[in-house]
Amino acid sequence: DQQVKQNSPSLSVQEGRISILNCDYTNSMFDYFLWYKKYPAEGPTFLISISSIKDKNEDGRFTVFLNKSAKHLSLHIVPSQPGDSAVYFCAASAIHQTGANNLFFGTGTRLTVIP
Amino acid sequence: DAGVTQSPTHLIKTRGQQVTLRCSPKSGHDTVSWYQQALGQGPQFIFQYYEEEERQRGNFPDRFSGHQFPNYSSELNVNALLLGDSALYLCASSLGPPQSDWYEQYFGPGTRLTVT
Numbered sequence: 001d002q003q004v005k006q007n008s009p010s011l012s013v014q015e016g017r018i019s020i021l022n023c024d025y026t027n028s029m030f031d032y033f034l035w036y037k038k039y040p041a042e043g044p045t046f047l048i049s050i051s052s053i054k055d056k057n058e059d060g061r062f063t064v065f066l067n068k069s070a071k072h073l074s075l076h077i078v079p080s081q082p083g084d085s086a087v088y089f090c091a092a093s094a095i096h097q098t099g100a101n102n103l104f105f106g107t108g109t110r111l112t113v114i115p
Numbered sequence: 116d117a118g119v120t121q122s123p124t125h126l127i128k129t130r131g132q133q134v135t136l137r138c139s140p141k142s143g144h145d146t147v148s149w150y151q152q153a154l155g156q157g158p159q160f161i162f163q164y165y166e167e168e169e170r171q172r173g174n175f176p177d178r179f180s181g182h183q184f185p186n187y188s189s190e191l192n193v194n195a196l197l198l199g200d201s202a203l204y205l206c207a208s209s210l211g212p213p214q215s216d217w218y219e220q221y222f223g224p225g226t227r228l229t230v231t
Binding site: 004031032034036041042043044045046049089091093095096098099100101102103104105106107108 | 119155170
């Protein structure tokens, strides 16, 4: 059962414009949400996170928005740059009763920024 | 500051064999998690180790086992390999709660396992 979903496998955006990547989740017990970027032959690189008690977090060109009532989050990249071309994964963190936490990942969205 | 390192980079094994993958966490991190990423999918949680004990396990069979050493490095062992075990195996390290930013996991480059 996929608890985190990214329904757009790919997205193409012109350089300088805004990129918006979307993510939906089903488990209301998730306490943190994270976005990772992945280049080929590399592991996922942490980009930005947001606590479930907030609705926005901004870091430079990257902003994540969380809508808890809709169980939806989005990553905005402004302005988009060719170096942003990669696969972006949405992930949600759940803390276990043992104190462990694991990440649930979506299937990823491939972003292509066209120069 | 060294990030998460994994070895080997690539591995080819035959069905029924056993494999051991290794991971060294980011400096200062004490928690190691392992994930399996099949082609076209997101990473799937296998298990997490803290203080040399398995703290949580995902939906993977007992053929998958692990270990954490006193220096926080970790191994993932897979026995009786199946063709379906072919995947990218990712190691991630983090700080255990209640440290700040405990939920952020930092990933290594992965080990690409091919089972023939």
